[in-house]
Amino acid sequence: MIPDIEKASLQDIKVFQEEKLASLLAYLSENSAYYQRVFSENNIDVSTIKTLEDLSLIPFTTKDDLQKNNDDFLCVPKHKIRDYVTTSGTLGDPVIFGLTDKDLDRLAYNEAISFACAGVKEGDVVQLMTTIDRRFMAGLAYFLGVRKLGATIIRVGAGVPELQWDSILKFNPTYLIVVPSFLLKLIEYAESHGIDVNKSGVKGAICIGESLRNQDFTLNTLAEKITAKWDINLYSTYASTEMNTAFTECEHNQGGHQHPELIITEILDENNQPVPKDEVGELTITTLGVEGMPLLRFKTGDMVKAHTEACPCGRTTLRLGPVVGRKKQMIKYKGTTLYPPAMDNILNDFAEVESYVIEISHNSIGTDEICLKIATTNNSKDFLNAIKDHFRAKLRVTPNIELHPKETIEKLRFPKMSRKPILVIDRRG
Incomplete structure (x- = not known):
């Protein structure tokens, strides 16, 4: 056809x-x-x-x-x-x-x-x-x-x-x-x-x-x-x-x-x-x-x-x-230009990561910051370091990482009235 x-x-x-x-x-x-x-x-x-x-x-x-x-x-x-x-x-x-x-x-x-x-x-x-x-x-x-x-x-x-x-x-x-x-x-x-x-x-x-x-x-x-x-x-x-x-x-x-x-x-x-x-x-x-x-x-x-x-x-x-990526979601982070899908690919490399959202914000001097909010079955320091090393190897930068209960992340991913998962929260205004 x-x-x-x-x-x-x-x-x-x-x-x-x-x-x-x-x-x-x-x-x-x-x-x-x-x-x-x-x-x-x-x-x-x-x-x-x-x-x-x-x-x-x-x-x-x-x-x-x-x-x-x-x-x-x-x-x-x-x-x-x-x-x-x-x-x-x-x-x-x-x-x-x-x-x-x-x-x-x-x-x-x-x-x-x-x-x-x-x-x-x-x-x-x-x-x-x-x-x-x-x-x-x-x-x-x-x-x-x-x-x-x-x-x-x-x-x-x-x-x-x-x-x-x-x-x-x-x-x-x-x-x-x-x-x-x-x-x-x-x-x-x-x-x-x-x-x-x-x-x-x-x-x-x-x-x-x-x-x-x-x-x-x-x-x-x-x-x-x-x-x-x-x-x-x-x-x-x-x-x-x-x-x-x-x-x-x-x-x-x-x-x-x-x-x-x-x-x-x-x-x-x-x-x-x-x-x-x-x-x-x-x-x-x-x-x-x-x-x-x-x-x-x-x-x-x-x-x-x-x-x-x-x-x-x-x-x-x-x-x-x-x-x-979305043009409005382009991130200038520590001299590197990133789009969220590149971070999705890296996080998907880790079976222990159950759920996540990517939060983008401005810091006190007006430049972009990235915080990965993650729910994981492995909270060890070695595992977090492995994620950071993987980001450094693939994207040349390491975002901030916060650990949260899976229920907390899922509420962020599926807010009321949402028809599809929200993976990026952009707080830059």
């Missing part, structure tokens, strides 16, 4: 996207109070925007713009909204998105072709291990996509290993949709209850919320821990509420494929210029085919690298590598 446009030449994809862009600009000029203001204040005649390169003539949209002008982004009367979702609010106040019937159909299409990318097909059974409520777009998208694909879904929700295994043994799912670290909890439960994970019939896990791969696409420590005990294929996905679109790995595991019929991507440097090939930059997106709240040149804040060589799967589309 590969759409023809995803196998087209790069030139044909560009022409296709430019036609879609023209339609989007006309739609925003007609229906968006926010973008009408932007075009007017910047003397932009949208009919002169002809190419993808011409996008550089249009100002960016930021999370701050969305938070301050939320209602002005809506392009339809409120009676046309069929579903409300909100962003997670990890880096600020949640933003409300209204989805129309057309948007829900688009969401279903996006997930159907994304799941197909990971090998899910008609007749497969998919177990959903994330929430579908709490105004969470992803859970709803997964349900709609599996349905559109002609597969079967089991809506178990997050957590509760006992219920997850009861469902796996009852319904024999072939794929799981799951936060990857939860797979370790499923393995632990199975081992303590005499369940052979490799006889479960599960052949793949579509993973959200945490990285599976290093920048060269090798499995990271977390993924290695999972596959050492459970012989399943792991597929990374990357998405956000603002994008209304997912980037999902195919069987070759070389990055998440772009769907050019749904999204235009730019990867920009500190000066808002396209980064050179193989360089990391900030992902900036323009949504295509969204009716309720389309976005134009939205800066996601995520630092990524694009891969443009053709994939053996037959798709010619751009692929995104693992997210290096």
